[in-house]
Amino acid sequence: xxxxxxxxxxxRACAVALVSISLMSVTACNGGGTPPPGSPPxxxxxxxxxxxxxxxxxxxxxxxxxxxxxxxxxxxxPELPEAAKAExxxxxxxxxxxxxxxxxxxxxxxxxxxxxxxxxPTCVSCGRxxxxxxxxxxxxxxxxxxxxVVEGVQTKxxxxxxxxxxxLIQVYQDTLSYYRADKTLDEKTERGPANGDIMVASYxxxxxxxxxxxxxxxxx
Numbered sequence: 001x002x003x004x005x006x007x008x009x010x011x012r013a014c015a016v017a018l019v020s021i022s023l024m025s026v027t028a029c030n031g032g033g034t035p036p037p038g039s040p041p042x043x044x045x046x047x048x049x050x051x052x053x054x055x056x057x058x059x060x061x062x063x064x065x066x067x068x069x070x071x072x073x074x075x076x077x078p079e080l081p082e083a084a085k086a087e088x089x090x091x092x093x094x095x096x097x098x099x100x101x102x103x104x105x106x107x108x109x110x111x112x113x114x115x116x117x118x119x120x121p122t123c124v125s126c127g128r129x130x131x132x133x134x135x136x137x138x139x140x141x142x143x144x145x146x147x148x149v150v151e152g153v154q155t156k157x158x159x160x161x162x163x164x165x166x167x168l169i170q171v172y173q174d175t176l177s178y179y180r181a182d183k184t185l186d187e188k189t190e191r192g193p194a195n196g197d198i199m200v201a202s203y204x205x206x207x208x209x210x211x212x213x214x215x216x217x218x219x220x
Contacts, residue, residue, distance in 0.1 A: 065108070066144035068183065071137075072108045080118070087203045089157035095208040096155075096167045096199055100148040103129065107146035107176065110137025119210045120202065126210065140181025147174045151194050163204055164211060169197040 066072040078101045084094035095118070102114040112130050119126040136143050148171055155167035172194040178187040196216040201208050 066142055068144070068177075068179065068185070070183075071110075071142035072144075075105065075109050078102050078105050078114050084208065085206070087208075089155060092155050092157060092165055092167050092201060092203075092208065093153040095201060096153045096169050097150050099199070099210050099213070100150050100169070100171060104146070104148045106130075106133045107143050107148075110134065110142075118208065120212075123210055123212055125213045136178055142179050144177040144179060145174050146176035146189075148172075149174065149194075160200065164200055164202045167199045167201060168216075169199060170194050171197055 061074040063075060064073040078098065080098055081094055084091055084098045099115075099118055102118060106112045106115045106129065110133055112133055115126065115129070133143075135141075150169060150171045152170040153167060155165060157165055160166050172191060173189075175191045176189045177185060178189075180186050197213055198216055199213045200211040202211050203209075
């Protein structure tokens with residue numbers, strides 16, 4: 001029967017060298033102390049791998065409001081704040097503020113989806129806004145300005161009907177300009193004093209919806 005190879009000698013020396021490869025330069029395992037011709041010096045080190053340069057961050061397109069030269073560009077989409085998700089007094093007030101943010105966004109972009117997501121299908125005033133916004137953001141027309149600025153929000157947080165609450169909002173709209181496709185100004189509505197609005201909002205399915213939004217008194 002053939003005997004097993006002894007663990008001593010050059011093979012054992014190679015095993016020791018492999019274990020210590022991360023701690024010292026590698027010595028050739030040829031049974032002697034002299035490295036074979038052409039081998040790199042014992043104290044030479046492999047050049048470190050060049051670090052891959054990190055990719056440059058993609059620049060964020062800058063926001064440009066609408067003006068006489070054209071429609072708004074890169075308008076940030078409103079995000080519902082966490083505070084506006086709770087069925088509490090503070091939650092309802094935060095929601096009312098957010099609703100007017102989506103209204104501003106609709107005027108500026110013609111995109112009414114964020115507004116519709118937080119409005120009941122039965123909201124008549126919401127439907128009127130939709131007609132104006134979509135009409136003036138089609139066939140090359142656009143709107144400039146018209147931001148809704150909320151000065152105050154207040155609610156007693158008492159149900160006016162099951163799961164419905166009233167909230168009062170003090171708000172005004174900035175100057176709004178209506179432009180035609182040929183860049184001519186059709187109409188301009190100047191900023192007026194703040195109005196008192198009343199919103200009826202419902203809380204169903206874990207979210208608020210505007211059921212109706214009306215002026216407390218017609219502006220002069």
